[in-house]
Amino acid sequence: MKISKSxxxxxxxxxxxxxxxxYPSVSDYWNSFHSTRVISNYDEEIANIMPEETERLLNEAxxxxxxxxxxxxxxxxxxxxxxxxxxxxDIDGTGIIGYITVPAARIQLPIYHGTSEERLxxxxxxxxTTSFPVGGENTHAAISGHRGLPSARLFxxxxxxxxGDKFQINVLGEKFSYxxxxxxxxxPEDMSELGIEEGKDLVTLVTCTPYGxxxxxxxxxxxxxxxxxxxxxxxxxxxxxxxPVFVAPLVAVPxxxxxxxxxxxxxxxxxxxxxxxxxKDNKDNENTENxxxxENxxxxExxxxx
Numbered sequence: 297m298k299i300s301k302s303x304x305x306x307x308x309x310x311x312x313x314x315x316x317x318x319y320p321s322v323s324d325y326w327n328s329f330h331s332t333r334v335i336s337n338y339d340e341e342i343a344n345i346m347p348e349e350t351e352r353l354l355n356e357a358x359x360x361x362x363x364x365x366x367x368x369x370x371x372x373x374x375x376x377x378x379x380x381x382x383x384x385x386d387i388d389g390t391g392i393i394g395y396i397t398v399p400a401a402r403i404q405l406p407i408y409h410g411t412s413e414e415r416l417x418x419x420x421x422x423x424x425t426t427s428f429p430v431g432g433e434n435t436h437a438a439i440s441g442h443r444g445l446p447s448a449r450l451f452x453x454x455x456x457x458x459x460g461d462k463f464q465i466n467v468l469g470e471k472f473s474y475x476x477x478x479x480x481x482x483x484p485e486d487m488s489e490l491g492i493e494e495g496k497d498l499v500t501l502v503t504c505t506p507y508g509x510x511x512x513x514x515x516x517x518x519x520x521x522x523x524x525x526x527x528x529x530x531x532x533x534x535x536x537x538x539x540p541v542f543v544a545p546l547v548a549v550p551x552x553x554x555x556x557x558x559x560x561x562x563x564x565x566x567x568x569x570x571x572x573x574x575x576k577d578n579k580d581n582e583n584t585e586n587x588x589x590x591e592n593x594x595x596x597e598x599x600x601x602x
Contacts, residue, residue: 354467357385365492393422418450459478464523475519475525481513483513490515496520500516
């Protein structure tokens with residue numbers, strides 16, 4: 297079947313439209329799948345570590361936090377300090393520290409050392425100059441994540457959190473639960489809200505705001521609570537809520553397919569109908585053939601009479 301140029305263009309437009317429509321959902325699904333695999337592998341690694349080694353690694357991180365508290369300029373790091381930082385809690389050489397779960401924002405992401413662009417494209421990052429998220433008084437960890445990426449949701453829904461919402465961080469199999477108590481918007485260079493507060497165990501989630509503009513930083517701070525007060529099952533229940541971003545492709549794809557089928561049927565119908573001149577010629581040929589058949593029939597009848 298020969299396809300006209302106009303039909304080919306329409307098919308191309310439909311194909312491009314479907315690709316653009318499906319890309320965010322497919323990409324986000326793949327990123328979520330990847331994050332789940334990373335977290336699963338991390339849990340398997342931890343299961344193979346002896347309890348004594350786990351405790352040693354945690355104590356190493358706590359000692360790092362204690363030394364951070366004594367620093368005169370906490371927002372800067374020497375080369376040796378950065379080397380020590382990157383080696384702390386790095387059990388497999390990938391730089392993973394643990395993972396974070398935020399049920400109200402449907403988030404479960406691995407946490408890596410540092411906030412490099414490469415890390416933040418697929419996961420959450422720990423801000424180097426803040427405490428490691430291993431609990432304890434006089435600590436304040438900052439976990440950063442991108443928002444609004446077309447390829448992954450990451451911290452996109454952090455702005456849904458309100459005071460009283462809870463999140464949990466898992467490091468070396470130890471769970472640390474927090475309850476949101478403060479939400480702030482600051483300039484990117486303003487680090488005052490991330491400082492250590494005496495006697496407190498804090499974690500702040502950091503992302504860009506406003507959505508798509510990214511001129512400021514949204515800070516969602518939580519204070520430590522008992523693990524018993526954290527409902528881990530809430531993430532599973534939230535998973536059954538279908539986001540509009542996933543509904544749109546599910547609705548649009550069948551519509552596009554129907555349009556494609558109708559377009560193909562219309563093209564086929566036009567071909568069958570053909571050119572009017574061709575139809576006229578066919579009709580004339582048909583009349584000529586019928587006339588010839590009638591003349592032959594008359595001749596045969598006259599011969600029969602003789």
